[in-house]
Amino acid sequence: MVDIALTPRAAKSQMREATSWDQLKHNRNWLGFWFMLPAMGFLIFFLAYPLGLGIWLSFTDTKIGRVGQFIGAENYEWLWDDSIFWLSVTNTLLYTSIASAIKFAIGLYLALLLNENMPFKAVLRSLILIPFIVPTVLSALAFWWIFDAQFSIISWSLKHLGLIHQNINFLGDTTWARICVIFANIWRGVPFVAITLLAGLQTVSPSLYEAATLDGATSWQRFRHITYPLLTPIIAVVMTFSVLFTFTDFQLIWAMTRGGPVNATHLMATLSYQRAIIAGQLGEGAAISSAMIPFLLAAIMVSWFGLQRRKWQQGENND
Amino acid sequence: MQDFTRRALLQGGTALTAAGVLTGPALLEFAKAWAQTAQWKPEAGAKITLMRWKRFVPEEDEAFNAIVAAFKSATGTDMNVFSESFEDVQPKASVAANTGSGLDMVWGLHTLPQLFPTKVVKMNDVADYLGKKYGGWTDAAAKTCMKDGNWLGIPVATVGGYMTYRKSAVEKAGFKEFPKDFPGFLEMCKALKKNNTPAGFALGHATGDANAWVHWVLWGHNAWTVDKDDKVIINSPETAKALDYCKALADTFIPGTASWNDGSNNKAFLAGDLYCTANGISIYVAAKNDPKMKDLAEDTYHALWPIGPIGKPTEMQLAVPILAFNFTKYPNACKAFIDFMLEKAQYEKWLEGAKGYLTQTLNAYDSAPVWTEDPKRAVFAQASKRALPASGIGTVGEKAATAIADFIVVDMFANYCTGAKDAKGAMAEAERQLKRIYR
Numbered sequence: 001m002v003d004i005a006l007t008p009r010a011a012k013s014q015m016r017e018a019t020s021w022d023q024l025k026h027n028r029n030w031l032g033f034w035f036m037l038p039a040m041g042f043l044i045f046f047l048a049y050p051l052g053l054g055i056w057l058s059f060t061d062t063k064i065g066r067v068g069q070f071i072g073a074e075n076y077e078w079l080w081d082d083s084i085f086w087l088s089v090t091n092t093l094l095y096t097s098i099a100s101a102i103k104f105a106i107g108l109y110l111a112l113l114l115n116e117n118m119p120f121k122a123v124l125r126s127l128i129l130i131p132f133i134v135p136t137v138l139s140a141l142a143f144w145w146i147f148d149a150q151f152s153i154i155s156w157s158l159k160h161l162g163l164i165h166q167n168i169n170f171l172g173d174t175t176w177a178r179i180c181v182i183f184a185n186i187w188r189g190v191p192f193v194a195i196t197l198l199a200g201l202q203t204v205s206p207s208l209y210e211a212a213t214l215d216g217a218t219s220w221q222r223f224r225h226i227t228y229p230l231l232t233p234i235i236a237v238v239m240t241f242s243v244l245f246t247f248t249d250f251q252l253i254w255a256m257t258r259g260g261p262v263n264a265t266h267l268m269a270t271l272s273y274q275r276a277i278i279a280g281q282l283g284e285g286a287a288i289s290s291a292m293i294p295f296l297l298a299a300i301m302v303s304w305f306g307l308q309r310r311k312w313q314q315g316e317n318n319d
Numbered sequence: 320m321q322d323f324t325r326r327a328l329l330q331g332g333t334a335l336t337a338a339g340v341l342t343g344p345a346l347l348e349f350a351k352a353w354a355q356t357a358q359w360k361p362e363a364g365a366k367i368t369l370m371r372w373k374r375f376v377p378e379e380d381e382a383f384n385a386i387v388a389a390f391k392s393a394t395g396t397d398m399n400v401f402s403e404s405f406e407d408v409q410p411k412a413s414v415a416a417n418t419g420s421g422l423d424m425v426w427g428l429h430t431l432p433q434l435f436p437t438k439v440v441k442m443n444d445v446a447d448y449l450g451k452k453y454g455g456w457t458d459a460a461a462k463t464c465m466k467d468g469n470w471l472g473i474p475v476a477t478v479g480g481y482m483t484y485r486k487s488a489v490e491k492a493g494f495k496e497f498p499k500d501f502p503g504f505l506e507m508c509k510a511l512k513k514n515n516t517p518a519g520f521a522l523g524h525a526t527g528d529a530n531a532w533v534h535w536v537l538w539g540h541n542a543w544t545v546d547k548d549d550k551v552i553i554n555s556p557e558t559a560k561a562l563d564y565c566k567a568l569a570d571t572f573i574p575g576t577a578s579w580n581d582g583s584n585n586k587a588f589l590a591g592d593l594y595c596t597a598n599g600i601s602i603y604v605a606a607k608n609d610p611k612m613k614d615l616a617e618d619t620y621h622a623l624w625p626i627g628p629i630g631k632p633t634e635m636q637l638a639v640p641i642l643a644f645n646f647t648k649y650p651n652a653c654k655a656f657i658d659f660m661l662e663k664a665q666y667e668k669w670l671e672g673a674k675g676y677l678t679q680t681l682n683a684y685d686s687a688p689v690w691t692e693d694p695k696r697a698v699f700a701q702a703s704k705r706a707l708p709a710s711g712i713g714t715v716g717e718k719a720a721t722a723i724a725d726f727i728v729v730d731m732f733a734n735y736c737t738g739a740k741d742a743k744g745a746m747a748e749a750e751r752q753l754k755r756i757y758r
Contacts, residue, residue, distance in 0.1 A: 063717060064413035065435040078755050083748055084730075149575020150587050171578035172523075174739065258524035261577035262733045277410045279724040280434065280717060281756075 055293075057286035064280040075287035084263050085288065088271040092295075094178070095267060096246045099185040103242055104235075106186070107193025112227075114194070115201040125198070132191035140255030143184040147171050147256070171257055174264035181265050184252050189245065193238055200234035201227070240303035244296060268292050346385055349664045350393035357659070358448060361652035366397040369656075370411060371426040372639065373402040375601045375676060382672030386665050396652045406526060409434070415644060423647040424656070429463055429709045430720035432472035432642040439471045440643040440650050442657070446470040449661050454682035457703040462715050463638040472642035473657050476670075476677040479636050479702025480531045482622040483602050485615075488516035488594040497622035501539060501564060504625040508571040511594055518595035519572045519587060521579035522733040527637060528581050529729045532597045534635040536568075537561045537728060538711055539627020544722055544753055545713035551757055553731070554750040560628075562735045562742045569736035577737050591615065597624070600675040600699055621698045623705070636706035638680070678702040718756050727752045 024030045058075055062068030079085045114125050131139065146153055147170035155167035170176045204227060212222050250269040253259065259266035259274065266274075268288055276285020374380035384400075391398050403411060408427035415422040416435040425431065432439055446464075450456050460474035482497060489497060492510035508518045521529040537543070542557035569576070573593055575583075587593035588602050589612065596602075606616035624634050641660070643653035660666065661681065670677055671689045675696035679687065680703045690700040710719030722728070731749035734740040740748065 063434075064410060065416045065438070065717075078758075081751065082755065084752070149578050149583070150573070150590065150592050167574060169574050169578070172575040173577070174737070177578065257578065258580065260523040260733070262730055262737055262739045264739075274725065278406060279721040280409070280413070281721060284755075 054286050055290050057283055058290040059287075060283045062282040062286075064277065064282050068283050071283070075284050076291070078284070079287055079291065084266065085271065085291075087263055088259075088266040088268050088288075089291075091178070091265060092247060092267045092269075092292075095182055095185065095249070096243055099182050099189065099246050100239065100243050102182075102186050103189045103193050103246075104239060106190050107238075108197055110190065110194040111197035111201055112223075114198050125195075128194055129191050131187050132195075136188065136251040137255050139188055140184065140252045143180070143187075143252075144171070144256045147176075147180045172261055174261055177257055177261055177265050181253055181256055184256065185246060185249060188252065189242060192245075193242055196238045197231065197234065200231050200238075204230050236303045236306045240299060243299045247292065247296060247299065346389045346665055346668075347392055350389035350659070353659065353662060353664070354393040357655055358444075359651045359655040359658060361394045361396045361655050362649045364397075365394075365649035365652035366399070367423045367647070367649055367652055367656065368399045368421070369401075369424040369426065370408060370422055371400060371402055372405050372408050372428070375599065376604055376673050379669065379673035379676060382665075382669040386660060386669060389665070390656055390659050394652070394655065396649075396656070398656070419644075419646040422644060423649060424641060424643045424653050426475065426639060426641040429638045429640070430715055430717065432464055432640055433466060433716040434720065436466050436469075436471050438644055438646070440645050440647070440653065442470040442473050442643070442654070445473055445654050445657055449473070449658065449681060453661070453663070453684065457680050457682065457706075459636070459706040459708050460638055460640075460680035460703055462708045464640050466716070472640040473661070474638050474640045474680040475657075475660060476673075476680060477636045477638050477703040477706060478527075478599055478676060479678045479699040479706075480527065480597055480599050480634075481698050481702070482595065482624060483588065483598045483600075484518075484595040484620055484622065485516065485618050486620045487618050488514065491516065497620075498625050499623075500625050501627045505564065505567055505571075508568055508595070512571040516594040517571060517573040518568075519576050519579075519584060519593050520568070520597055521581070521584060522569065522577045522729065522736060523579045523583070524726050524729065525579055525581040525583070526724070528584060528596075528598060529579070529726070530723050531635045531637070533565070533728050533732045534711070535597075535624050535633055536565050536627070536732070538633035538635075538707065539625075539629055540564065541627075541629040543711045543713070544728065544749075545711070545719075545757060547712050547714075549713050549718065549757055551750055551753045553728075553753055554746045558731075558746055559742050562732065562745060565732045566736050569732075577733055589615070600696060603695060604674050604676070619695070621695055623698050623701065632705040633707060634702070634705045635709060636678075636702045638703075638706070638709075639677075675699040721756050722753060725752065725756070727756075 018026075057068075059070055059072060060068035061071045061074070110128060114121065114128065118124070145151065149167060149169055149172045152167060152170055154170075155164065158164040159167070168176065170180050208226050208230075209222055212226055217225070248269050249267060250273065253265055253267055253270045254273070257265045259270045263271075268291065272285045272288035272292075274285075275281045275288060279285075371383075374383070387398055387400055390396065405428055408425065409431060412422065412425040412427060412431060413434065415425070416438040419438075442464075446456070446461075456474065457477075460477065464470050464472045464474050484497065488511060489507065491514055492507055494503075494507050494510070498504040498507050511518050520532045522533075523529060537558065540557045540561040542553070542555055542561050544551065544553050546552050573587065584593060584596040584598055585602050585605070588596055588598075589605060600621070603616065603619050603621070606612040606619055609616075624632065627633055641657055643650060643657070647653055660669075663683070666679070667684065667687045667689070670679060670684065670687050671692075673689070675689060675693075676699075678699055678701075679685070685700060687700075690697055708715045708719075709723055710716070713719055727749050731745045734745040734748065735742055
C-alpha cells in the first residue's frame with residue numbers, strides 16, 4: 001500500500017461534503033426508491049389514475065360527448081332512491097355469493113379428485129381447463145342458445161322424452177333467468193378454483209399423509225387435519241379472486257340477458273355500462289361503478305387480514 | 320353505357336330517367352358529371368373516415384359501397400368506411416367528439432347529432448339544397464336532426480318497422496285483412512293464440528324492436544313520457560290504460576318474449592314458431608333469399624301499425640342521420656359526399672338494394688321503384704311520414720335518447736305484463752327513472 005501525500009487542494013476536494021445529488025445517487029434507501037419508481041409509475045398511471053378519474057366522474061354530470069360539472073353527491077342521492085340500482089345490488093350479492101360458494105365446492109372436489117393417482121391424470125387435468133380457455137363471450141352465446149326461450153336444447157330434449165309439454169321459459173322468467181346466469185358463471189369459474197387448489201394440494205408433503213395413515217387416520221381426518229389447514233392460505237387467495245371476478249362479471253350477463261327480464265339479472269357492472277355507455281350518462285354510470293368499491297374492498301380485507309394471521313397459515317388454531 | 324354530361328345532368332330529364340338503373344360504369348359516369356356541378360367541392364387531397372351502422376341487408380351494403388367507390392373515383396377523395404353494430408356507433412362517435420379526432424363522419428341512430436351539437440358541422444346549406452330539390456323533408460326526420468333552427472346532421476333514411484305476419488294464420492283466425500285499430504288487433508292476437516299460431520313482441524332489452532312497439536302502444540293511448548315542455552307525465556290514467564291493453568296482448572304471446580333481444584323474433588318467425596310480430600323487412604328478405612323458405616316467404620305479409628284510441632298513427636321508427644364533425648379538415652368533402660348519397664341517381668338504386676329496409680326521408684322518393692316492384696314492401700314506404708320523433712311530443716335530444724337507451728318504457732310494460740309489478744308500481748318506477756333523466 002502506498003501512502004500518497006495529498007495536496008491541500010486534493011484533500012479539500014476529497015473531504016467535501018456529499019451533495020444531495022450524491023446522496024440520491026448512492027444512498028441505499030434512495031437507490032431502492034429509484035428501482036421502485038417505474039413500478040410506482042405503472043401503478044399510478046394504469047391503476048390509481050383510472051380509479052381516481054372514475055370516482056371524480058361520479059361526482060359530476062358528465063355525459064358521453066361532453067365534459068360535466070361538479071354536482072357533489074347528487075348522482076349517489078338519485079341512486080339511493082333508485083329501485084333498479086338496489087335491485088342490481090341485490091342481484092350482484094346473490095350472484096356472487098351463490099356462484100362463489102358452488103364454484104368453491106365443486107372446485108375443491110375436483111382438485112382433490114385430480115390430486116389422486118388415476119389413469120389419464122394429465123389429460124383429465126387439461127380437460128378441466130376447457131371452460132376457462134373458451135372466450136367468455138363465446139361460452140355466453142352458447143349458454144344463450146342453450147337457455148333460449150324457443151330453441152333450448154334442454155326444452156327440446158325434455159319434450160322429446162315426454163317429460164314436459166311446453167318449453168321452459170329459461171331466460172324469460174326472473175327466477176329461471178337468475179339460475180341460468182349463475183349456472184353459466186359456475187361452469188366458467190370452476191376450472192380456475194380447481195386448478196389453483198390443485199396446485200396448492202401439490203405442495204402438501206406426502207409424508208404427512210403417510211404418517212397420518214400409520215396413525216390410523218381416516219380419509220376425513222386426513223382432510224380435516226392436514227389438507228384443509230395447509231390449503232387454507234391458498235383458499236383465501238383463490239376465493240378472494242373468485243369473489244372479485246364474480247362480483248365484477250359483465251360479459252356473461254350482457255351476452256345472455258342484457259340485464260333482463262325486467263332487470264332481474266342486472267348486476268352493478270351491467271347497469272353501470274347501460275347507464276354510462278349506452279344511455280350516455282357517464283357520471284351516473286361512474287357512480288354505480290364506484291358504489292362497487294366498498295363491497296370489493298370488504299372482500300379484499302377479509303382475505304388480507306386472514307393471510308396476516310400466521311398461525312392460521314401454519315395450520316394452527318386461531319387465537 | 321349511359322353517357323352523362325354536365326349539360327345532361329343540369330337539364331335532368333334524360334340523364335336522370337336512366338338513373339334508377341345506375342350501376343358500375345354508369346354510376347361512375349354520373350358521379351363524374353355530378354362532381355363538375357356539385358355545390359360542394361372536396362378539398363384537395365381530402366381523406367374522410369366514415370363510421371356507419373352494420374348492414375342487415377347485404378345488397379344495401381353493396382349499393383352503399385358502390386356509391387362510395389363512385390364518389391372516390393369522381394372526386395379524388397380518399398374514403399375509409401367501417402361498420403359498427405348499432406349500439407357501438409354512439410359510444411365510438413362520442414369518443415371521437417370528445418377527443419376531436421379519429422372520425423370525420425358518423426352515420427348512426429336517431430338523436431345522435433343532438434348528443435354533441437357543438438361538435439358538428441352545420442348542414443343547413445345541404446339540407447336546404449336537398450330539401451328544395453327533392454320535395455322537402457319528412458317531419459320526424461327534420462325534427463330528429465334540427466336544433467334551434469340548425470341542421471346538425473342530415474336524415475339519410477328511416478329504418479322502418481312494421482307488422483310482419485303470416486297471411487294464412489291471420490285468415491284462419493277469421494280476419495280477411497290485418498286489423499287497423501287496437502281492439503281489432505287484440506282480438507286477432509287472441510284468435511291467433513287459440514289456433515296455436517301465436518303473435519309475439521319483444522319485452523326484453525331489445526333496443527329496436529321492444530322500444531318500437533311499446534312506444535306505439537303508449538302513444539296510441541295518448542300517453543307520453545314527457546309533455547312538450549319536457550315535464551314528466553308518464554304517471555297518468557292513459558298510461559294505465561296502455562298497460563292494461565299491453566297486458567291483454569302479452570297474454571296471447573308466445574312464451575319467452577320477456578327475454579327477447581332484437582334477433583329473437585326473426586329467429587322464431589323464420590323457424591315457423593311465430594306468426595305475427597313487428598320488425599324491419601329483414602325477416603321477409605331473409606325468407607325470400609332462402610330457397611328452402613319459399614312457402615314461408617310467400618305467406619309473409621306486412622301491415623301498418625293499427626291505430627290506437629288517439630286516432631292517428633303513433634309509430635316510433637328508427638331515423639338514421641349522418642353527421643360530420645367540425646374538427647374535420649375536409650368539411651366540404653363531407654358535405655359533398657352527403658349530397659352525393661342523396662342524389663336521385665344512386666339513392667333510388669340504394670333504396671332498391673335495401674329492399675325496403677331503408678325508407679326515404681325526402682318526399683320526392685315516395686315513388687321510388689323499390690316500393691312498387693314488390694307490393695309486400697309497400698307499407699315500409701310510409702315509415703318516415705308516419706313516424707313520430709323518438710321523443711314523442713317532447714324535445715328531441717339526448718334526454719329522450721337516454722330514456723330510450725335505458726329501456727324505461729320497455730321495463731314499465733315488462734314489469735306489468737310479467738306480473739313483477741302492479742300498474743301503479745310500474746308507472747311509479749318509470750316516473751322516477753324519467754325524472755332522474757329529465758332533472
